[in-house]
Amino acid sequence: MHSPAVVGWLLTALCAVTGVSCLLRARGAGPGRRAEAGGEAAMGLGMAAMAAPAPWSGTPAAHTVSGWVFGALFGALLARELRLTATERHTAASPGRHLHHLLGSAAMVYMSLAMALGPSGGAAAHHSEAGGLPLVTGTLLVYFAGYVLWTGTRLMPAGAAPGGPVGRRTAVPPVARQAGVAAGCRVAMGAAMFAMLLAL
Secondary structure, three states: OOOOHHHHHHHHHHHHHHHHHHHHHHHOOOHHHHHHHHHHHHHHHHHHHHHOOHHHOOOHHHHHHHHHHHHHHHHHHHHHHHHHHHHOOOOOOOHHHHHHHHHHHHHHHHHHHHHHHOOOOHHHHHHHOOOOOHHHHHHHHHHHHHHHHHHHHHOOOHHHOOOOOOOOOOOOOHHHHHHHHHHHHHHHHHHHHHHHHHOO
16 A cells, blocks of 8 residues: 555554454354454454555565455455345345445455556555546545544434533443444444545
8 A cells, every 4th residue: 555654554453453343243243243243354354454564565566466365355255245235144234234345345346456457666656656546536535434424423422412411321232332333343444444545
């Protein structure tokens, strides 16, 4: 990717923590939610590997190979999401979440192929020239920025709203807590996706 190494490693850490969190969530979930959390865990860990500067710091040939490897990985995730959607096995997710998972996988395939097919000439060339198609990149940036803002505001506690009760503790059911963790993971991955698209 085109970002400085420190940003790459911060994105790697964020995505890795998110992926592990999704793995832990999948362990205690029912079949439908387990498939959903497992897919999000694979996405988070795959994003962590792709955000790491190491795969992109070698020769131009190694850079291209890295792009194709990540393209195959995220292509498999995209095919999985398409299969689950077609067979309606993803019963825990809403149609909007189906679309979000599909767009996330497609965006990662797009970024991988943009890196694999980008201008050759080593790391310096890749850091100085934008990859991908500006219209596609811009559309994905708008989508993920909107998703993060919309989902993030829904995670705010009701007491934080203007005029809401102050100092009152309300019991939060375990199911609501789990849904909040899942939404938080999606916000983190959406923010990481936005940062990776900016660095493309």
